Amino acid sequence: MASKRKRVVLSLADKLKIIEQLDKGVTGKKLSEIYGVGQATISDIKNSPILCEKAKILAEKLGYSSFEASNGWLRNFKFRHGVRELDLAGEKLSADSAAAENFIEKFKTASESYDPEFVYNADETGLVWKALPKSSLASKRESSASGHKVSKERVTVLNCANSTGNHKLPLLLIGKSRNPRAFKNVKKLPPLQLCLPNGKEGSKVLLIVDNAPTHPTAELLERENGQFKTTFLPPNVTSLLQPMDQSVIETMKRHYRRQLLRKLLIEGAEDEELVLENHSKINLKDCCYMVAEAWSLVTAVTCVE
Incomplete structure (x- = not known):
């Protein structure tokens, strides 16, 4: 023993x-x-x-x-x-501050000949478009709250806007299905209302994107008319320098969640079963309308902060 x-x-x-x-x-x-x-x-x-x-x-x-x-x-x-515990992981932990500072100095010189209204930034993000809140409030008399199956339906959304925030391009949305059933008999999805820079047609355009391997090459992006230039961010600086990552995409997603919950609550009132039933009926077409509305609610102030 x-x-x-x-x-x-x-x-x-x-x-x-x-x-x-x-x-x-x-x-x-x-x-x-x-x-x-x-x-x-x-x-x-x-x-x-x-x-x-x-x-x-x-x-x-x-x-x-x-x-x-x-x-x-x-x-x-x-x-x-109100102390939260955060994981010390992800892009910000591995961000290269020296490379970011070096890029900023070079970019100041390279962008001097461009009108700020024609300096654009684009970035893609994943959107779990049917996701519901993971937590809920309950009274002291309630020992538990009913749950729901976590949705994993995901699309990729590309956001693009200029540096002054007064021109947001229509969103590019990529899903998994080539011919989604929800788009049957749909002739046109809602475009965003654009606010184009006035009287400056033909100006040179500078696009800033990160260096993700899935992105097209500069040669492919710049082939149109010689007035279009692409600048790629260095590796490991996205969390520090990518403008769309500095609350722009996050704000759009918040507006989207609000659109989703409002749709469920208005159509389902306070009946939990009806809310979940309506949730199951939401399709990709609804997602397109809601994310377009969410993107339109992102203000110029948010884009330039």
Whole structure:
């Protein structure tokens, strides 16, 4: 019969040392042997928020020696003060700030000969066009809230506007079906109302796009009349420099969600079953109308912020 491991209580100083050693690359197995604890304990320390450790330090300095920064305390603290936990991942973490600054300096020189109204930016985004909210409010008397199957129906939308925000091109929407059933007998989908720059036909146009491998080459984009120039953003700077990523696309999606929920609530009133039934009937044609309306609601101020 295996002997029971002696319970080891690690001090705050020990836990901080373990965190430092984990940051330096020391394995959990090695640390468990050094400190005489299980690997699960090391894993818990690794996943324990630094906020708890800082709270203990502050409590000790204030004279509260018996304070325990438990997971329950942390959860309640975050709830009271509106603290969110974000993953340190994605484009912004890997963004190349030096490349971004270098591009900005070169772009200032390259764009000097262009009218700001003819400097455009385009970017595509995925839109899960039937997605409903994942959370809901409930009264204290309600122990749970009914759910719904998460929709994964997705289209790709291309947004394009000029740098002054007074000209937004019609959206390009790409779906999966070549001939969607919803478009049967539809002669024309709603175009956006355009606000074209006046009296400047024939001006040179500069288009800024990111360097995604799916994008056409500059030669293909510039083949029309010699007045069209394309500039590609360097790798790993999209989150820093892509104008459409600086709240423009996000704002359009918010307007779209509002359009979707309004359609469900107006047509379904307060009957939950009818709301879900109407949701199942929403098709790609409805999506086109709603996303066009959402794009029209994006203001020039949002485009230039």
